[in-house]
Amino acid sequence: xxxxxxxxxxxxxxxxxxxxxxxxxxxxxxxxxxxxxxxxxxxxxxxxxxxxxxxxxxxxxxxxxxxxxxxxxxxxxxxxxxxxxxxxxxxxxxxxxxxxxxxxxxxxxxxxxxxxxxxxxxxxxxxxxxxxxxxxxxxxxxxxxxxxxxxxxxxxxxxxxxxxxxxxxxxxxxxxxxxxxxxxxxxxxxxxxxxxxxxxxxxxxxxxxxxxxxxxxxxxxxxxxxxxxxxxxxxxxxxxxxxxxxxxxxxxxxxxxxxxxxxxx
Amino acid sequence: xxxxxxxxxxxxxxxxxxxxxxxxxxxxxxxxxxxxxxxxxxxxxxxxxxxxxxxxxxxxxxxxxxxxxxxxxxxxxxxxxxxxxxxxxxxxxxxxxxxxxxxxxxxxxxxxxxxxxxxxxxxxxxxxxxxxxxxxxxxxxxxxxxxxxxxxxxxxxxxxxxxxxxxxxxxxxxxxxxxxxxxxxxxxxxxxxxxxxxxxxxxxxxxxxxxxxxxxxxxxxxxxxxxxxxxxxxxxxxxxxxxxxxxxxxxxxxxxxxxxxxxx
Amino acid sequence: xxxxxxxxxxxxxxxxxxxxxxxxxxxxxxxxxxxxxxxxxxxxxxxxxxxxxxxxxxxxxxxxxxxxxxxxxxxxxxxxxxxxxxxxxxxxxxxxxxxxxxxxxxxxxxxxxxxxxxxxxxxxxxxxxxxxxxxxxxxxxxxxxxxxxxxxxxxxxxxxxxxxxxxxxxxxxxxxxxxxxxxxxxxxxxxxxxxxxxxxxxxxxxxxxxxxxxxxxxxxxxxxxxxxxxxxxxxxxxxxxxxxxxxxxxxxxxxxxxxxxxxxxxxxxxxxxxxxxxxxxxxxxxxxxxxxxxxxxxxxxxxxxxxxxxxxxxxxxxxxxxxxxxxxxxxxx
Numbered sequence: 001x002x003x004x005x006x007x008x009x010x011x012x013x014x015x016x017x018x019x020x021x022x023x024x025x026x027x028x029x030x031x032x033x034x035x036x037x038x039x040x041x042x043x044x045x046x047x048x049x050x051x052x053x054x055x056x057x058x059x060x061x062x063x064x065x066x067x068x069x070x071x072x073x074x075x076x077x078x079x080x081x082x083x084x085x086x087x088x089x090x091x092x093x094x095x096x097x098x099x100x101x102x103x104x105x106x107x108x109x110x111x112x113x114x115x116x117x118x119x120x121x122x123x124x125x126x127x128x129x130x131x132x133x134x135x136x137x138x139x140x141x142x143x144x145x146x147x148x149x150x151x152x153x154x155x156x157x158x159x160x161x162x163x164x165x166x167x168x169x170x171x172x173x174x175x176x177x178x179x180x181x182x183x184x185x186x187x188x189x190x191x192x193x194x195x196x197x198x199x200x201x202x203x204x205x206x207x208x209x210x211x212x213x214x215x216x217x218x219x220x221x222x223x224x225x226x227x228x229x230x231x232x233x234x235x236x237x238x239x240x241x242x243x244x245x246x247x248x249x250x251x252x253x254x255x256x257x258x259x260x261x262x263x264x265x
Numbered sequence: 266x267x268x269x270x271x272x273x274x275x276x277x278x279x280x281x282x283x284x285x286x287x288x289x290x291x292x293x294x295x296x297x298x299x300x301x302x303x304x305x306x307x308x309x310x311x312x313x314x315x316x317x318x319x320x321x322x323x324x325x326x327x328x329x330x331x332x333x334x335x336x337x338x339x340x341x342x343x344x345x346x347x348x349x350x351x352x353x354x355x356x357x358x359x360x361x362x363x364x365x366x367x368x369x370x371x372x373x374x375x376x377x378x379x380x381x382x383x384x385x386x387x388x389x390x391x392x393x394x395x396x397x398x399x400x401x402x403x404x405x406x407x408x409x410x411x412x413x414x415x416x417x418x419x420x421x422x423x424x425x426x427x428x429x430x431x432x433x434x435x436x437x438x439x440x441x442x443x444x445x446x447x448x449x450x451x452x453x454x455x456x457x458x459x460x461x462x463x464x465x466x467x468x469x470x471x472x473x474x475x476x477x478x479x480x481x482x483x484x485x486x487x488x489x490x491x492x493x494x495x496x497x498x499x500x501x502x503x504x505x506x507x508x509x510x511x512x513x514x515x516x517x518x519x520x521x522x523x524x525x526x527x528x529x
Numbered sequence: 530x531x532x533x534x535x536x537x538x539x540x541x542x543x544x545x546x547x548x549x550x551x552x553x554x555x556x557x558x559x560x561x562x563x564x565x566x567x568x569x570x571x572x573x574x575x576x577x578x579x580x581x582x583x584x585x586x587x588x589x590x591x592x593x594x595x596x597x598x599x600x601x602x603x604x605x606x607x608x609x610x611x612x613x614x615x616x617x618x619x620x621x622x623x624x625x626x627x628x629x630x631x632x633x634x635x636x637x638x639x640x641x642x643x644x645x646x647x648x649x650x651x652x653x654x655x656x657x658x659x660x661x662x663x664x665x666x667x668x669x670x671x672x673x674x675x676x677x678x679x680x681x682x683x684x685x686x687x688x689x690x691x692x693x694x695x696x697x698x699x700x701x702x703x704x705x706x707x708x709x710x711x712x713x714x715x716x717x718x719x720x721x722x723x724x725x726x727x728x729x730x731x732x733x734x735x736x737x738x739x740x741x742x743x744x745x746x747x748x749x750x751x752x753x754x755x756x757x758x759x760x761x762x763x764x765x766x767x768x769x770x771x772x773x774x775x776x777x778x779x780x781x782x783x784x785x786x787x788x789x790x791x792x793x794x795x796x797x798x799x800x801x802x803x804x805x806x807x808x809x810x811x812x813x814x815x816x817x818x819x820x821x822x823x824x825x826x827x828x829x830x831x832x833x834x835x836x837x838x839x840x841x842x843x844x845x846x847x848x849x850x851x852x853x854x855x856x857x858x859x860x861x862x
Contacts, residue, residue, distance in 0.1 A: 006656070013653055021641035027435040035444030042451040049461045053316045054309040100602055101637045106625040106654055121440075173286075182290040189294045192301045200308045205300075258604050258618065 010107045014115035022118050029120050036121040040128050043069060043195070058199045063136040064227060065196065070136060071156055072194045072219040073129025078160025079167070081122035085113050086167050087184045090174030103257065110168060110253055129156070142226060151226070158238045159218035163187070165245035166213055172249075172256040194219045214241050269363060270371045277375025281383070288383050291336060295388045296395070299332045302456075303396060317460040323487065325396050327458055330483045333389040334414065335455045337380050338421050338478050339446050342373050346429025347441065359521070366426065366517065373422050402486055409495050410486040416502040417478045421449075423509035424474075426517070433520040454480025474505035532706065532738050533576040533599070538608030539762075540569040540594050568594040570762040571608070578705070579736040581728070583743070583753035583770075587855050591762040592742045596708050599740070600630055613705055626655060629699035633711040636691065637698055638683045644694050645679040648701060655702035662701075669697045672727050689720035696724055700731055706738045713745050725751050746848045758854070765854075770847065777850050781819045785831055786812045786839035793834035803827060 022029070047069065051062045060068075093099040093113070102112045133152060137144055167187045177183065194215040198206055209216045217238045225232030281288070303325055310321045319327070346369065349355040361368055393400060402410075428445050435441070450456055452475035459467045459480055470476050481498045484490055490498070543563040569591045576582055586592050597603040598610060601617030601624050610617060617624040638647040652662040670676055673693045683691065692712065699707060709728075713721045729752060731737050741752060749756060749770070756773060758766040766773060790810040799805075802821040807814040817827060824842065831837065 010654055013650060017639050017642055017646065017650060020646075021639070025435070028440060031435050031440045031444065035440045035447065038444055038447040038451075042447050042456065045451065045462075045466075046456050048463075049457050050305065050309060052463070053461070054311075057305065058308050096635075097632070098635055100597070100632060101630070101635055103602055103621070104600055104625050104628070104630050105637075106622055106656075108622065177284070177286045182287045182294060186290060186294055186297075189297050192298065196301070196305055200304050202304075205304075257621070260602065 007107055007111045011111045011115050014107075014112065015117070018116050018118050022120070025118075032120045033124060036124045040073075040124075058197050060197045063139045064223070066132055067136040067140070067223050067226065068197070068219045069195055070129050070132030070134075071152070071159070071222055072191065073125050073132060074152070074156035075129075075159035075163060075218045076191070077122045077124075077126030077129060078157055079163045080117075080119040080125055082114050082117060082160070083164040083167050084117040084119040084122075086164075086171045088116075089113060089171050090177065090184070091181060094174050103260075108250075109257070110250065137226065140227070148226070151222075155222040155235060155238060156218075158242050159222070161242045162214055162217055162238065162245060163191075165242065165249045166190075166215075168249040169245070169252055172252045175256040175260045190215060214245070217241050270367070273363075273368060273371035274375040274378070277372040278379050279375075281376060281379040291340070291384045292388050292391065295332050295336055295384070296391060299328050299392055300395075302328055317458075319458065319460060322399070324458070326398050326487060327483055329389055329392040329396065329398055330486055331455050331479050333385040333392070334479050334482065335450070335453075336384050336388065337377055337418065338449050338453065338455075340380070341421060341425040342369055342376065343425040343429035343445060344442055345372070346426070347432040350429075350432045366513070369426060370419075370422055373418070373425070377418055403488055406486050406488050409490075410482050413477065413482040413485055413495075413498055413502065416499070416506065417482060419506055420474050420502060420509060421478055423506070423513045424449075426513045427509075430513075430516050430520045449475060449478065452476070453478040454483070458484070474502070474509065477502050477505070530578050531575040532578040532613050533574075533740070534609075534611040535572060535574050535595075535599070536609045537571050537573055538569060538595075538598060538605040538610060539567065539571050540591075540598060540603060541606045542566045542568060567762050569598070569605075569759075572759070572762075572764050573608075574757055574764065574767055576738060576740065578738050579732065581732055581739040581741065581752050581754060583741050583749040583756040584759065585742070585749065585756055585851070586759035590759045592759055593710065595759065596710055596740070596742060600628060600708055601625075626702075627705045629702070629704035629707040631695055631699050631707075631709045631712045633714055634688075634692075636683065636695060638691075638694060640684050641682055643680045643682055644675070644686075647683065647694075647698060648679075651698050651701055657702055661703075665701055665703055669700060669727075672730055673697055673723065689716050692716055692720065693724065696727065700737070703735055704737065706740070709739060709741045709743070711743055712741070713743065713748055721745070721748075728752055746851070750847060758851075760854070774847060774850060777854065782806070782814060782816055782843040783824055783827060784812050784814045784841040784843070785828070785835070785837055786841070787831075788836040788838055789834075796834055797830055799830075 047062070047065055050057065051065070055061060057065060089099070093102065099109075102109050105112055134144065137148070142148070167184070170183055170187055173183050190213055193201070193205070193209055198209065198216055198220045201209070206216075209220075217235065221231060221235035221238070224230065225235045306321065306324055310316065314320055316324075346355075349358060358368065359365060392398065424445070428441050431441055452470055452473055454470070454476055459470060459476065462470065470480075477498055481490075481502075485495060485498070542565070544566050545557070546562045546564050572591075572595065584592055584595065594603065598605050599612065599617060601619075601621035604618040612624060613627055615624045615627070637651075638644065639650065648666060649662075652666075657665070670679070673696065675693060675697060678686065678690050678694060681690075683694065686694065696712065699709075713724060716724070725748065728739065732739060739752075741748065743749060753770065755769055756766065757764055758773075766777075792808060794805060794808065794813070800822070803815050803817040805813060806816045813831070815827060817824075824840070828837065828840065
């Protein structure tokens with residue numbers, strides 16, 4: 001327990017340092033915002049295209065699908081805020097050898113990497129996500145009370161943690177494969193699955209989205225709960241999924257570190 | 266002189282073979298992307314025969330070709346240039362006895378050859394099997410497909426050069442890559458054929474160079490373009506090649522003057 | 530008290546072997562072949578608390594691999610390591626609290642922040658009390674002359690300044706053991722001297738055990754009491770520098786100052802163990818293998834033809850000895 005407290009305290013201290021460094025890179029900030037706006041725009045235009053040609057996708061209408069996007073976006077905000085730097089582990093830290101010094105710190109390497117995140121786009125995700133979510137709930141005549149808001153805040157945070165665990169697990173491959181660009185992009189690609197109702201996919205994919213890469217818990221089950229659709233109650237298992245996957249992630253990292261080859265002579 | 270260029274193409278070609286898992290995963294990722302889209306559209310089409318003039322079968326082939334091509338358009342030299350600038354390798358590259366832009370064009374060619382061979386073709390083949398795609402393309406269409414694709418590689422080369430050189434002004438190469446990928450994905454017609462876009466947006470897209478990256482070659486291969494249509498495509502590509510060449514030349518010259526050297 | 534115990538450790542890597550060209554690539558996918566590379570073979574040594582040991586060897590000899598196993602970054606293929614009672618690769622985080630490391634030019638400091646901020650963070654990382662942190666910091670700042678650098682951002686420091694801050698950061702939490710991998714590479718003489726002096730003082734004051742790998746011979750001569758020489762993954766020498774010099778120097782120099790200005794060298798019966806390096810009107814400089822022939826024998830040879838006015842001997846240079854070993858001219862053990 002003391003160990004966890006220590007790691008958390010150091011996370012916040014080092015994260016503060018990373019944020020202070022941000023002040024140096026103003027152009028990056030603008031580019032980050034612009035690229036994010038484009039990214040969101042694409043997603044939005046795509047839903048518009050889809051619904052230009054149909055009224056429902058497997059019983060989910062435009063606003064219901066928008067809710068899926070909204071919840072996913074908020075979760076992605078947390079992912080961006082905490083796990084942004086995981087993408088850099090293979091292609092930068094390990095390739096350059098800087099990872100060695102991180103591994104020699106008394107905090108767990110995952111904490112060091114997480115604290116280096118300097119994502120400015122995370123707030124964009126959260127804000128856009130909240131707008132989409134609230135907007136669609138209003139249009140669907142779903143009552144928004146304190147309970148609803150707490151649920152959304154909590155479940156999206158857990159969703160972010162789950163995706164973070166998945167990314168961290170994928171990151172373990174960096175210990176063996178150096179240019180793990182595509183591996184990390186796999187996570188990115190898989191977000192797409194969360195944007196549509198689970199029923200669209202075949203059983204094989206449904207299985208993967210629930211048990212292997214549990215993206216279903218990020219948007220689909222929470223949305224089902226809010227919309228009073230079937231399977232909504234499953235959303236409440238999400239915290240257990242998060243704990244389980246984090247347990248796996250840390251164990252895998254510790255195992256991977258032991259077999260880490262540490263580049264160079 | 267020619268030996269020089271060929272050597273660069275060869276070494277860039279070979280380089281990509283080293284990362285086997287990366288290559289394998291590229292195929293997997295492209296297949297995932299296409300599969301999600303096809304699942305969605307299948308659900309939307311339901312029993313409908315044709316939407317926006319396309320039936321489901323044609324749309325599936327469209328996506329299969331589009332995303333096989335998309336890999337080449339998404340993963341290019343901009344990240345390599347960006348890291349060159351960040352770690353100082355660019356100082357060496359500028360001293361090569363070869364024009365910088367020509368060097369990178371050859372580099373890109375080698376890369377593309379490898380991508381087509383190891384990623385695009387296997388992706389397309391696997392998708393054809395998975396989704397039972399009818400592969401009977403007319404020979405003439407295939408020829409024009411190759412020509413248009415070759416020209417679009419030149420276009421994307423200049424775009425990547427510009428994005429890569431932007432690193433002189435910012436250290437956020439990840440953000441730039443996301444921006445580039447997003448722009449290309451939407452404006453090239455990868456996420457959906459132009460027919461599916463609102464008319465106004467489609468009209469704008471038709472003027473920009475991005476449609477010719479994916480939408481034009483794909484529809485040509487599928488036989489959806491007349492000779493007139495193909496001619497318009499080729500002319501538009503030539504114009505954009507000239508324009509992008511000029512823009513990148515200007516950015517290159519300005520950037521070189523302001524080299525920020527990292528490290529010391 | 531032996532604080533570092535290394536027993537029969539080996540590290541082997543499987544390296545994939547494949548032919549060039551496209552056919553080679555295909556062959557490799559279908560039938561991957563690997564060969565075993567033995568980076569470190571059955572090494573054993575023990576280091577006492579407070580020792581400063583030089584760990585030397587050519588590039589690729591296995592130095593970095595050994596250091597990485599000692600710091601817990603790599604797990605040995607076989608054998609045991611114990612650092613102050615802890616097995617580093619099993620309990621890396623616990624071990625991290627008691628060690629410090631400098632890896633060449635890589636930095637553990639926060640790039641965009643002022644140096645003092647990095648120090649504060651490191652203080653917290655190692656759970657230092659405020660008192661401990663301040664007293665250690667002040668001591669280090671004084672010894673390394675860091676006062677003006679404290680508020681500068683790390684990215685704006687020169688290499689020498691960065692290295693001093695790096696060393697400061699490493700010793701800040703008073704680790705029991707410090708691994709220095711190429712700490713003086715690329716630095717100017719003044720900075721090098723400053724750092725060497727600091728290392729000696731820290732060692733004296735706090736009894737810090739230091740393992741130093743370097744290619745700078747002067748570093749070794751000034752700092753180390755003991756050297757361990759590794760070649761192709763095996764230890765070929767472990768002992769004091771002086772014994773090393775005596776044992777392996779086969780290139781000593783003797784300068785014979787003579788009266789006669791003419792040369793009679795052609796008449797002298799030279800043998801293989803000596804070689805005339807320089808001849809002037811006043812002296813002859815001879816390189817000889819002190820293991821095979823003694824100065825007295827050489828002087829006897831020259832006495833016949835010259836009147837010897839003076840004899841000067843030059844001790845073999847440590848660097849020269851190492852060179853010969855690396856080149857394979859000297860056989861060790």
